[in-house]
């Protein structure tokens with residue numbers, strides 16, 4: 001039987017106090033689809049939101065992107081990093097800001113974002129090593145894969161409390177505990193937010209399928225990357241993934257991604273380096 005999630009979904013879709021993204025971010029998604037758009041057009045659009053533009057530049061200039069020269073304008077950043085990457089950096093900046101008010105709850109907000117930034121870093125490292133067409137999308141997908149948890153904490157605190165208890169009493173992962181308590185998990189809740197924020201399909205599916213990559217029918221590689229990144233990040237003990245367990249990686253995915261023990265060791269090293277360069281992302285959360 002399908003779990004009754006309609007009433008939960010309605011709460012998310014109709015919530016008035018849900019975090020909002022900069023209107024610039026919505027227009028960016030539209031604009032980027034226009035093949036005639038120029039770097040200057042996008043630069044001007046992002047510059048309309050001064051806070052967003054300055055945060056985007058701060059991230060662009062962070063050690064994470066390892067640029068050899070300082071970039072002073074969004075247009076220049078687009079020339080160097082490309083449209084998609086800069087769009088995703090602006091989206092990351094906007095989202096990290098949008099969830100600021102979750103800090104007041106007794107939820108491990110910093111640990112959550114550390115896990116998310118770690119998964120984002122791992123996803124980018126993994127996508128690059130696979131020479132994946134999803135390389136530009138991997139970071140933002142990893143960053144947002146667990147966003148449904150923030151909604152659970154904020155809008156369904158009683159269920160969240162039950163889930164937290166069940167994780168410890170039954171020693172099960174967070175998504176399994178959510179399934180037991182509500183009949184669905186944070187990956188579905190995250191998708192409702194993706195619908196509300198009109199995320200592109202690949203991003204929405206990466207959020208939706210990150211705990212069941214074998215069932216993916218579209219954008220499979222991106223979903224596998226995020227799923228694996230989540231596990232690698234837990235293996236490195238980065239942040240708080242909601243439970244202390246490391247799920248087993250699907251053997252089919254091991255094979256499809258051509259992961260050998262040696263490659264995993266190399267990846268873990270690159271992820272740790274990437275994480276030590278991601279301090280500007282973490283700073284945004286700590287402010």
Ligand SMILES: [Fe+2]
Pocket residue numbers: 145146175186187210211
């Ligand atoms: Fe998750």
Ligand SMILES: [Fe+2]
Pocket residue numbers: 115119145146230241
């Ligand atoms: Fe996760």
